[in-house]
Amino acid sequence: MDPSDQKFFTVIDYVIFAVLLAASMAIGLYYALSGGRQRTTQEFLMADRSMGCLPVSLSLIASFQSAVAIIGVPAEIYRHGTQYWFIGCAYILGLLIPAHIFIPVFYRLRVSSAYQYLELRFSKAVRICGTLTFIFQMVIYMGVCVYTPAFALNAVTGFELWGAVLATGLVCTLYTTLGGLKAVIWTDVFQTVVMFAGQLAVIVVGVQKTGGVADVWRKVWEGNRISGLDLNPDPTERHTFWTLGVGGVFLMLSLYGVNQAQVQRYLSSRTEKEAVRSCYMVFPSLQLALALSCVMGLVMFARYCGEDHSDKLASSSRDAMVIYFVMDMLHGLPGLPGLFIACLFSAALSTISSAFNSLATVTMEDLIKPQYPAMTEARATLLSKVLAMSYGLLCLAMAYLTHLMGDSVLQVALKIFGMVGGPILGLFCLGMFFPWANSIGALVGLCAGLVVAFWLGIGSILTRSTRPLPLECSANVTIAIQTAFNNITLSQPSGLKRFYSLSYMWYSGFNCTTVILIGLIISFLTGPTKEEDVMPGTLYPLLGKLFCFLPEHLKKKLCCVTPLGQTLAAPQRQPSQHKEGNGLAFPQEDRSSLEERESFLPETLVEYETAV
Numbered sequence: 001m002d003p004s005d006q007k008f009f010t011v012i013d014y015v016i017f018a019v020l021l022a023a024s025m026a027i028g029l030y031y032a033l034s035g036g037r038q039r040t041t042q043e044f045l046m047a048d049r050s051m052g053c054l055p056v057s058l059s060l061i062a063s064f065q066s067a068v069a070i071i072g073v074p075a076e077i078y079r080h081g082t083q084y085w086f087i088g089c090a091y092i093l094g095l096l097i098p099a100h101i102f103i104p105v106f107y108r109l110r111v112s113s114a115y116q117y118l119e120l121r122f123s124k125a126v127r128i129c130g131t132l133t134f135i136f137q138m139v140i141y142m143g144v145c146v147y148t149p150a151f152a153l154n155a156v157t158g159f160e161l162w163g164a165v166l167a168t169g170l171v172c173t174l175y176t177t178l179g180g181l182k183a184v185i186w187t188d189v190f191q192t193v194v195m196f197a198g199q200l201a202v203i204v205v206g207v208q209k210t211g212g213v214a215d216v217w218r219k220v221w222e223g224n225r226i227s228g229l230d231l232n233p234d235p236t237e238r239h240t241f242w243t244l245g246v247g248g249v250f251l252m253l254s255l256y257g258v259n260q261a262q263v264q265r266y267l268s269s270r271t272e273k274e275a276v277r278s279c280y281m282v283f284p285s286l287q288l289a290l291a292l293s294c295v296m297g298l299v300m301f302a303r304y305c306g307e308d309h310s311d312k313l314a315s316s317s318r319d320a321m322v323i324y325f326v327m328d329m330l331h332g333l334p335g336l337p338g339l340f341i342a343c344l345f346s347a348a349l350s351t352i353s354s355a356f357n358s359l360a361t362v363t364m365e366d367l368i369k370p371q372y373p374a375m376t377e378a379r380a381t382l383l384s385k386v387l388a389m390s391y392g393l394l395c396l397a398m399a400y401l402t403h404l405m406g407d408s409v410l411q412v413a414l415k416i417f418g419m420v421g422g423p424i425l426g427l428f429c430l431g432m433f434f435p436w437a438n439s440i441g442a443l444v445g446l447c448a449g450l451v452v453a454f455w456l457g458i459g460s461i462l463t464r465s466t467r468p469l470p471l472e473c474s475a476n477v478t479i480a481i482q483t484a485f486n487n488i489t490l491s492q493p494s495g496l497k498r499f500y501s502l503s504y505m506w507y508s509g510f511n512c513t514t515v516i517l518i519g520l521i522i523s524f525l526t527g528p529t530k531e532e533d534v535m536p537g538t539l540y541p542l543l544g545k546l547f548c549f550l551p552e553h554l555k556k557k558l559c560c561v562t563p564l565g566q567t568l569a570a571p572q573r574q575p576s577q578h579k580e581g582n583g584l585a586f587p588q589e590d591r592s593s594l595e596e597r598e599s600f601l602p603e604t605l606v607e608y609e610t611a612v
């Protein structure tokens with residue numbers, strides 16, 4: 001196969017690709033012109049809180065399943081075997097905990113941004129710091145997402161890399177800006193289906209061309225690519241059951257529990273029950289997505305048995321081999337190359353559009369609205385659209401950063417989630433599970449968590465790059481350097497070096513824990529919050545439940561049990577279910593936030609209800 005062969009991408013492939021972009025635009029236009037025509041922020045950012053669980057669940061998968069996973073996971077399996085597949089174990093707790101802890105808290109508080117929670121629980125300052133951290137995380141993540149499919153298209157068709165980046169960014173910005181969250185969710189549904197179809201096509205053709213299922217299995221088995229359960233407890237081991245199955249839970253929590261893109265989808269659901277149900281429905285689909293990309297890596301191995309042909313693509317990237325494989329398989333099958341490229345772009349578009357919309361939401365709700373409470377609805381909506389567009393342009397700049405990094409895209413994405421998402425998760429856990437945490441503790445904890453995260457992350461990049469890999473050196477010199485390097489590492493089992501080599505799968509859990517520990521220490525030093533001063537509904541009695549075996553008086557002393565039996569009830573839709581006369585639900589100083597909430601739900605009666 002010759003990659004420069006112009007016939008690889010035929011007219012029908014271009015048509016399929018164009019249909020994907022056109023359909024996405026059409027969905028955007030449809031929601032721009034129907035319903036409330038995106039004239040309120042409630043519709044533009046919250047989809048009128050009217051979504052059912054099927055579109056929401058498909059959209060939840062789409063948010064963090066981008067071309068990065070579609071290319072990165074097979075590349076990982078091809079090089080290192082199926083160990084990564086064990087991350088599927090983390091999906092169980094990683095989805096159950098959001099469904100039963102985070103969703104009820106957010107939903108019953110009726111927030112519109114996850115960061116509003118931080119103000120209700122702590123203070124305005126904590127909310128702003130949380131928001132800024134989230135914006136930082138999503139902007140760099142978007143860069144990787146835009147870059148990856150453009151890189152693939154460039155390798156396959158010779159299409160100008162930066163042209164593709166620009167086209168993705170523009171199409172996505174347009175339909176996100178036009179159609180709001182409804183368009184984002186429904187394009188996600190369509191794009192998720194295209195994503196699965198593209199992966200399936202490559203696998204089916206690949207298995208056929210490699211000689212059938214039995215042959216594929218024999219080759220990957222003989223090639224030692226089927227990994228058993230690796231129970232090595234060493235935290236510096238990149239992928240083991242512990243790093244993936246336990247560290248992965250924290251990764252999942254930071255993505256599916258507290259990330260605004262997901263929280264926004266939960267909140268756009270019709271009812272809390274639908275939100276929980278959609279979270280449950282993510283499980284099988286996410287397992288399917290993982291299985292498809294792992295199987296693709298295996299088929300690829302059966303085909304090449306570990307050889308690297310990616311040099312034929314004139315690309316030094318570690319992920320290029322996957323593109324080479326896809327081209328090799330789909331060559332001469334008109335329509336399928338187009339379907340695969342459509343699959344990559346679907347995955348990317350659905351992620352980027354979620355990021356745009358959630359970024360517009362937090363900037364509006366957390367940074368702008370609190371400063372200008374008197375802003376008219378029309379103005380706010382216009383501003384939200386301008387924001388969605390500006391973030392679109394910003395992400396193009398970030399794509400360039402990824403281009404410079406040149407690491408495996410999957411690792412880059414997972415590191416970003418861990419380094420920036422981990423501390424955010426810690427901040428929410430600190431607030432929800434520890435009644436003593438105060439605002440100063442939260443701020444210092446977040447800052448300390450971020451500093452340690454970047455120290456660790458940057459340290460790992462720097463120590464890795466000292467490994468000598470000079471290709472132009474003669475073999476003797478290389479061996480000499482390598483020996484010297486090994487001597488250094490052997491004679492210096494320094495703690496810091498070990499710290500830097502912590503598996504990136506632990507980043508989320510480690511950084512989350514730092515924030516909680518520092519946050520608690522500072523809170524106790526500066527005067528812990530009294531339980532009765534914490535806003536009702538912002539706590540979850542985790543400690544009380546974990547230590548349920550302790551005697552009652554100890555439990556009361558240690559954990560929040562008493563006022564936590566009471567949760568802020570979700571506003572009921574049916575008036576008959578209102579229990580009136582419970583009086584003031586919020587402490588006096590929280591009236592403003594109460595009014596903010598009531599301003600968009602005038603019929604709401606807020607009340608206490610004993611938790612189930």
Ligand SMILES: CC(C)(CO)[C@@H](O)C(=O)NCCC(=O)O
Pocket residue numbers: 064065066067068069070087145255286290351410413414
């Ligand atoms: C987020 C997980 C770990 C969930 O399986 C997976 O989808 C993944 O590895 N994503 C990589 C990031 C991306 O695809 O953009």
Ligand code: NA
Pocket residue numbers: 061062063064065066067346347348349350351352
């Ligand atoms: Na996606």
